[in-house]
Amino acid sequence: MMVTINDVAKEANVSASTVSRVLNNTGTISQPTTNTVIRAVKKLGYEPNVLARNFRKKRTRTILILTPNMTNPFYSNIISGICDLSRDMNYSSFVCNTTDETQQIKKTLDMLYKHKADGAILLASEKGQHWLSEYAEEFPIIQCCEYDPDLDISRVSIDNYHAAVETVRYLIALGHKKIGMISSVNKYLSTENRLKGYKDALREAGLESTDRYVAFAGKDYNYQSGCRAAEKLLTQSDRPTALFCISDVLAIGAVNTAKIMGMCIPEDISIVGFDDVEQTSMFTPKITTVAQPCYSLGQKATELLCRKLEQNESIPLETILPYRMIIRDSTGPRP
Amino acid sequence: MMVTINDVAKEANVSASTVSRVLNNTGTISQPTTNTVIRAVKKLGYEPNVLARNFRKKRTRTILILTPNMTNPFYSNIISGICDLSRDMNYSSFVCNTTDETQQIKKTLDMLYKHKADGAILLASEKGQHWLSEYAEEFPIIQCCEYDPDLDISRVSIDNYHAAVETVRYLIALGHKKIGMISSVNKYLSTENRLKGYKDALREAGLESTDRYVAFAGKDYNYQSGCRAAEKLLTQSDRPTALFCISDVLAIGAVNTAKIMGMCIPEDISIVGFDDVEQTSMFTPKITTVAQPCYSLGQKATELLCRKLEQNESIPLETILPYRMIIRDSTGPRP
DNA sequence: TAAAAACATGCAATCGTTTGCATTGTTTAT
DNA sequence: ATAAACAATGCAAACGATTGCATGTTTTTA
Numbered sequence: 001m002m003v004t005i006n007d008v009a010k011e012a013n014v015s016a017s018t019v020s021r022v023l024n025n026t027g028t029i030s031q032p033t034t035n036t037v038i039r040a041v042k043k044l045g046y047e048p049n050v051l052a053r054n055f056r057k058k059r060t061r062t063i064l065i066l067t068p069n070m071t072n073p074f075y076s077n078i079i080s081g082i083c084d085l086s087r088d089m090n091y092s093s094f095v096c097n098t099t100d101e102t103q104q105i106k107k108t109l110d111m112l113y114k115h116k117a118d119g120a121i122l123l124a125s126e127k128g129q130h131w132l133s134e135y136a137e138e139f140p141i142i143q144c145c146e147y148d149p150d151l152d153i154s155r156v157s158i159d160n161y162h163a164a165v166e167t168v169r170y171l172i173a174l175g176h177k178k179i180g181m182i183s184s185v186n187k188y189l190s191t192e193n194r195l196k197g198y199k200d201a202l203r204e205a206g207l208e209s210t211d212r213y214v215a216f217a218g219k220d221y222n223y224q225s226g227c228r229a230a231e232k233l234l235t236q237s238d239r240p241t242a243l244f245c246i247s248d249v250l251a252i253g254a255v256n257t258a259k260i261m262g263m264c265i266p267e268d269i270s271i272v273g274f275d276d277v278e279q280t281s282m283f284t285p286k287i288t289t290v291a292q293p294c295y296s297l298g299q300k301a302t303e304l305l306c307r308k309l310e311q312n313e314s315i316p317l318e319t320i321l322p323y324r325m326i327i328r329d330s331t332g333p334r335p
Numbered sequence: 336m337m338v339t340i341n342d343v344a345k346e347a348n349v350s351a352s353t354v355s356r357v358l359n360n361t362g363t364i365s366q367p368t369t370n371t372v373i374r375a376v377k378k379l380g381y382e383p384n385v386l387a388r389n390f391r392k393k394r395t396r397t398i399l400i401l402t403p404n405m406t407n408p409f410y411s412n413i414i415s416g417i418c419d420l421s422r423d424m425n426y427s428s429f430v431c432n433t434t435d436e437t438q439q440i441k442k443t444l445d446m447l448y449k450h451k452a453d454g455a456i457l458l459a460s461e462k463g464q465h466w467l468s469e470y471a472e473e474f475p476i477i478q479c480c481e482y483d484p485d486l487d488i489s490r491v492s493i494d495n496y497h498a499a500v501e502t503v504r505y506l507i508a509l510g511h512k513k514i515g516m517i518s519s520v521n522k523y524l525s526t527e528n529r530l531k532g533y534k535d536a537l538r539e540a541g542l543e544s545t546d547r548y549v550a551f552a553g554k555d556y557n558y559q560s561g562c563r564a565a566e567k568l569l570t571q572s573d574r575p576t577a578l579f580c581i582s583d584v585l586a587i588g589a590v591n592t593a594k595i596m597g598m599c600i601p602e603d604i605s606i607v608g609f610d611d612v613e614q615t616s617m618f619t620p621k622i623t624t625v626a627q628p629c630y631s632l633g634q635k636a637t638e639l640l641c642r643k644l645e646q647n648e649s650i651p652l653e654t655i656l657p658y659r660m661i662i663r664d665s666t667g668p669r670p
Numbered sequence: 671t672a673a674a675a676a677c678a679t680g681c682a683a684t685c686g687t688t689t690g691c692a693t694t695g696t697t698t699a700t
Numbered sequence: 701a702t703a704a705a706c707a708a709t710g711c712a713a714a715c716g717a718t719t720g721c722a723t724g725t726t727t728t729t730a
Contacts, residue, residue, distance in 0.1 A: 014680085018679060021719095026718085051390040052715070055389070055717080070414065079430075282587050282591070339686055390717095391714085
């Protein structure tokens with residue numbers, strides 16, 4: 001029923017080892033023999049048994065994708081990039097929701113030890129997870145988007161600091177002087193860097209940076225907590241005329257809250273998001289935002305991981321992809 | 336380095352077969368021996384080598400998930416259900432974007448033949464794909480949400496026909512007489528059934544059902560084509576006062592288009608979506624919609640597939656899960 | 671032209687589990 | 701009391717591919 005390497009060997013009048021060498025391009029096989037083998041393979045429609053091969057080579061050709069929540073469009077776009085490229089590279093990819101819980105993450109990564117996967121891509125490592133190194137020492141791991149800068153684990157990301165600086169400079173150029181920010185209570189490096197960029201850009205322009213203008217949403221950037229944060233900022237008598245939000249969903253929350261409070265956007269207040277998920281352009285007004293190249297980030301991470309897996313090539317510690325400001329309708333000159 | 340079954344056997348003073356039998360609950364092993372073996376397993380921290388086991392058993396414990404596009408939140412919610420449950424059942428799941436292209440689907444399903452996966456869940460089989468049966472005869476396959484009723488392949492879905500009927504009845508109860516529909520040009524059964532339900536509900540109420548009130552968006556339900564379809568319907572002099580859209584994204588497009596045309600929702604026009612993706616409640620007005628239990632649909636499909644895989648149990652051809660109408664702010668009495 | 675190097679191939683072990691068959695006691699049924 | 705059935709275990713052969721080592725042949729080198 002199933003054609004094995006021995007059937008091919010018999011058909012081609014050579015040994016199984018020869019067939020194996022032809023198929024794997026290992027060892028030295030003469031051209032005539034190679035041809036004979038290839039002909040036999042074609043004739044019998046032979047496909048190497050992946051299970052046997054994996055077993056022998058102790059490799060699964062599977063990569064793990066750890067995400068807090070694949071339902072979040074930001075992550076699903078990255079995952080899409082990973083899945084598509086890994087498929088092309090003949091790898092399977094296994095998506096795991098971890099809800100950012102250490103227990104879940106460890107349990108998932110333990111699949112590496114159990115020979116269920118060869119490597120992993122982490123979409124959102126929080127800072128301070130020193131124990132990650134233990135896995136990274138034994139297995140190839142890539143951090144995508146979020147990473148701990150203190151760990152010696154490869155990462156691919158954008159320059160969050162400068163993205164924030166550029167965004168705030170843009171708001172300043174529009175004449176805004178009272179610029180607020182909606183951040184989050186999570187432990188992601190991007191969050192930290194965007195906050196730093198925001199403050200530095202203000203300082204650079206000689207503007208005060210006050211805690212009254214910074215609010216923190218929940219760690220999962222959810223819509224409701226964006227609304228609450230916006231409310232907190234906008235109910236102040238001396239309220240900001242512009243808001244920089246660290247995610248689009250938060251920005252949408254802020255826009256809705258501002259609307260409910262009777263403001264017009266962008267006439268009364270400018271609001272900027274981050275990520276450029278699809279919703280931003282389905283929303284009215286269309287949200288000005290900083291686009292992350294999600295799909296490419298996923299692809300790049302995959303490419304690096306595969307290179308590491310295939311040739312144990314040493315890969316760069318840090319890969320930075322370009323972000324892009326997209327100016328839409330939610331920002332305008334200072335009222 | 337790696338602890339094998341032989342190490343355990345030695346430690347427990349039994350043969351490898353005995354250890355294997357204890358671990359797999361096969362054959363007849365006495366209680367004392369079982370205990371000794373279990374103790375040895377614990378002591379050595381033995382974990383069976385998945386690769387060897389898969390090889391021997393000719394199984395991968397991997398399931399394929401075929402989706403047109405995992406970036407679509409409707410699908411990503413289903414996939415989430417599949418991934419989570421399959422992980423709990425000790426299966427890996429492999430998500431593949433197929434963009435609904437036959438070539439891609441076949442190529443992906445061929446992984447079954449190549450022993451890269453044991454079974455598959457299809458999230459969106461179009462009607463008329465008879466060749467699916469060839470795969471289904473050899474491997475367990477479940478159709479989730481969309482399915483071809485003529486094929487003898489298990490499916491889990493909601494009752495789209497009655498969901499549509501109920502929705503249109505609701506609009507009629509609000510007093511609407513001119514009710515339009517935004518459908519799509521795809522070949523999904525759900526699309527067909529929702530259209531049928533729409534027409535039947537109108538007829539039942541003695542209302543005319545005219546082609547002028549039905550517009551077709553692109554096959555991927557994308558926002559832009561929703562806008563265009565809405566425009567087509569609403570520029571008629573005798574335009575509908577209510578719109579039933581077969582997806583939330585289309586409904587959002589319709590709402591935006593209506594707004595641009597100067598209408599108020601729901602005062603001037605009522606609009607209903609379908610699926611209940613997260614965006615519906617982030618949008619103003621919040622969209623009235625029919626909720627599909629996406630996560631549960633994914634879980635159910637997984638449960639059935641696993642049952643089939645594990646015990647070759649015969650599973651029901653059809654499983655229907657309940658939908659739920661969610662009335663929000665985009666619908667109101669006839670103007 | 672002899673020795674060394676390179677090439678081409680086959681043999682057989684190996685990867686770690688599972689499982690059919692054989693073996694040895696121990697019950698049970700007649 | 702004896703055959704038949706069963707329980708508990710071990711032996712060794714798979715599963716299908718890869719690979720170190722051995723062997724024979726050709727080519728290169730000095």
